[in-house]
Amino acid sequence: MTGARAWLTADITTSPRQASLQRLYFGWLRLRSNPLAMFGVAILGVLLVLAAVGPLIAPYGFNDQDLGQRLLPPGGAHWFGTDELGRDILSRIIYGARITLFIACIVAVIAAPIGLLVGATAGYIGGWTDIVLMRINDIFLSFPGLILALAFVAALGPGIRNAIIAIALTAWPPIARLSRAETLTIRSSDYIAATRIQGATVPRIILRHIIPMCIPSVIVRITLNMAGIILTSAGLGFLGLGAQPPMPEWGAMLSTGRQFLIGAWWLAGAPGMAILLTSLAFNLFGDGLRDVLDPRSE
Numbered sequence: 071m072t073g074a075r076a077w078l079t080a081d082i083t084t085s086p087r088q089a090s091l092q093r094l095y096f097g098w099l100r101l102r103s104n105p106l107a108m109f110g111v112a113i114l115g116v117l118l119v120l121a122a123v124g125p126l127i128a129p130y131g132f133n134d135q136d137l138g139q140r141l142l143p144p145g146g147a148h149w150f151g152t153d154e155l156g157r158d159i160l161s162r163i164i165y166g167a168r169i170t171l172f173i174a175c176i177v178a179v180i181a182a183p184i185g186l187l188v189g190a191t192a193g194y195i196g197g198w199t200d201i202v203l204m205r206i207n208d209i210f211l212s213f214p215g216l217i218l219a220l221a222f223v224a225a226l227g228p229g230i231r232n233a234i235i236a237i238a239l240t241a242w243p244p245i246a247r248l249s250r251a252e253t254l255t256i257r258s259s260d261y262i263a264a265t266r267i268q269g270a271t272v273p274r275i276i277l278r279h280i281i282p283m284c285i286p287s288v289i290v291r292i293t294l295n296m297a298g299i300i301l302t303s304a305g306l307g308f309l310g311l312g313a314q315p316p317m318p319e320w321g322a323m324l325s326t327g328r329q330f331l332i333g334a335w336w337l338a339g340a341p342g343m344a345i346l347l348t349s350l351a352f353n354l355f356g357d358g359l360r361d362v363l364d365p366r367s368e
Contacts, residue, residue, distance in 0.1 A: 180242075192207075194272070194280055211244070
């Protein structure tokens with residue numbers, strides 16, 4: 071272990087692989103020194119475990135009903151209580167973690183490349199291309215994200231797949247704006263001019279030289295945007311436009327629980343706390359990741 075640490079902290083690197091692993095190692099050390107970021111990492115780690123092995127550790131099925139056990143308060147057999155149909159809320163929270171993370175990750179995978187490519191293309195080519203792409207971007211940014219997502223879902227119809235498409239269509243504009251700003255700085259660099267002189271085409275310059283330099287900032291931005299994606303997803307579920315019953319989506323559970331706030335607060339409290347902790351975890355992790363990827367922290 072000591073030899074590996076000495077190899078990772080060596081002043082002189084002997085291979086590209088060692089240099090890459092050194093960057094990862096020092097980045098991990100900076101992230102580990104941030105207690106709030108590590109708190110976010112711990113919560114996200116728990117959520118990933120729940121999403122991966124939820125059916126194996128959940129005490130009940132997410133739709134197991136027992137009307138004789140309906141609206142039970144948190145207790146020994148049901149740690150988070152039961153809902154109006156006698157379903158175990160803890161089990162539904164565990165199963166719901168998979169749905170929430172699935173939606174957030176798929177939206178990130180769709181929105182990040184679109185925003186990155188649009189922003190890099192607009193920033194590097196400039197002219198009318200920049201004007202047209204950024205005006206389209208401004209149209210999307212002029213609407214609140216949830217309202218725009220509601221409009222898309224209303225047109226496409228309720229369901230998880232349509233909710234993912236709707237949220238992705240509202241999530242790419244901020245990323246495009248960020249990558250364009252990065253590109254405007256990068257395109258005047260000497261290595262870009264040298265690449266252009268050597269005869270590289272515009273698509274090659276954008277894909278091989280511009281986009282890789284924008285990726286760290288985009289990673290931080292999409293991580294911080296995860297909280298907004300989760301809240302938008304929960305909002306669509308709350309309004310009945312996301313995951314449909316009996317799927318244990320946290321927003322839909324919150325919508326059902328609001329009818330019992332006075333006598334059975336745990337129906338809304340459990341999914342609400344799950345949404346809060348997940349959004350907080352992504353924000354804390356994103357802040358820590360921003361400090362790690364900031365060149366000024368080197």
